[in-house]
Amino acid sequence: MESLNCEALGTRGVNQRLRTLPRGGQALLLQPRGRHNLAVGLSSEISIHIEGNAGYFVGGLGGTRDGTGPDIVVNGFVGWSVGENLMGGSIRVRGSASQSAGSSARGGTIVIEGDASLRAGISLKGATLAIAGDAGAMSGFMAQSGRILIGGSAGHGLGDSLYEAVIFVAGTIASLGSDAVREEMTDDDILTVKELVQETGFDHIDPSRVTKVVSARQLYHFSTHNHGAY
């Protein structure tokens, strides 16, 4: 395993070294100290362990269209937009995540073992975002595709202006956003959550007792009865 000191190499130096790792390669990142943009834009199947707290955009833009990519573990908390625009691979945060976790991510899996702050999964485009604890207000805002699993409770305005992403919540929901509705869990949904629980290890979640939130699809199209407003 290659050991890279973020203080000594700088962000650009670390990312350049990660880029040269062969498939199956492993790297340990030391002294991240809240540094932004660590392990971004990597497409190969490598393993990266970040020891400590990282900053914004950890692992962002990672992976490829076929869903493969680096597997990143952060042993600490992360700043805004962890895994932003992720295409494939996985990111696991052993602590909590700040705002906009998994924003616009198309593929891959982002796992937060602690809580996620506001707007988790904003504009999600196909990835899986799993949060063991609570998710902040406005989570799932305008999420277009993919799955969000919240093991704790969700803040206000959950799923506002949701498109086709599906949100599963094990705890309470402070309030739903515009055009978000609760929907009956089907047997298939329970299987989906069960699989997510197995994948994430979030076994505090009982798949038969989660709430499913989807779009009511009332904001999708221009409605003729609103004509007078324009």
Add this chain to the structure above:
Amino acid sequence: MCGVVGLLIRDPSFEPQLGSMLVSMIGALDERGPDSSGIAVYADDQRRGPTGTSLPRPLKISLGSDAPVDWQHVGETLSLRLGAAIGLQPFGAGMVVEASESVEDELLLTIATSFPQVRVLGTGRTLRVLKDTGRPTETCARYGVAGWDGYLAVAHTRMATESAVTVLHSHPFVPTRDLCVVHNGSFSNYATVRRFLMANGVRFDSDNDSEVAARYLAHRLGLGDDLEEATRWVTKEMDGFFTLVISTAHEMSVVRDPFACKPAVVAETEGYVAVASEYRALAELPGIATATVFEPQPEEVYTWSR
């Protein structure tokens, strides 16, 4: 962008380290606000008489300017006019004048008439204020901030969006004695609030949107609100994006807008409470590994006392 910093010392043994802690925090936020910066520092310098009784603290009046100023000439002129009633010390790009309350009006009148380019950056009993344009790290190095001691400080690194890059447009804003406000974000209804305040006789030093929030806060405090109530009024009446860090001579508070559009992280230890725009500004602080680190919730006012 912009970076905000607040540091309240709880354990006096950290007071000699205030400056070095502050420099590490400001340094990490340098790139969030590379055009200018400002620091307000509160320090106890209680003077004692020959029998050990504490003497009344003079007012500290921090002066700065956007134009080149011959500060020695300013000092000589003020000394000539006010004599032993005042004390002078160079501070930052300008100077701090110490004066008893009884000569404050005459002092301000002398400055206004003899040196119209010189402005008061802030007045307080324990407060001194420094503002300058240029990279914040360079400003800290130029004025030896790392060597400062004190029990409370707020600081700002500025990336201007709403008004010009000058000393007088820089934060912190000090609307009344010992009250400081630093702001990351932008207000959208500040012209309306400013008109309201001006109609109530409030005067402004700049056209900066953050100054409006600072003076509105002072306006509410003047009506009898406590700091928390006054801060709530700011969040009610001022529309926009903000993380505000506010300090008085014995308190520090932080508040974020309802959408939490601007970042903030708090670290609490037995020795100090630190707030900054980003965690990396806290990463070098002593004991950070065991500190309680959290993000302030939107619209919630957090206040810590000495």
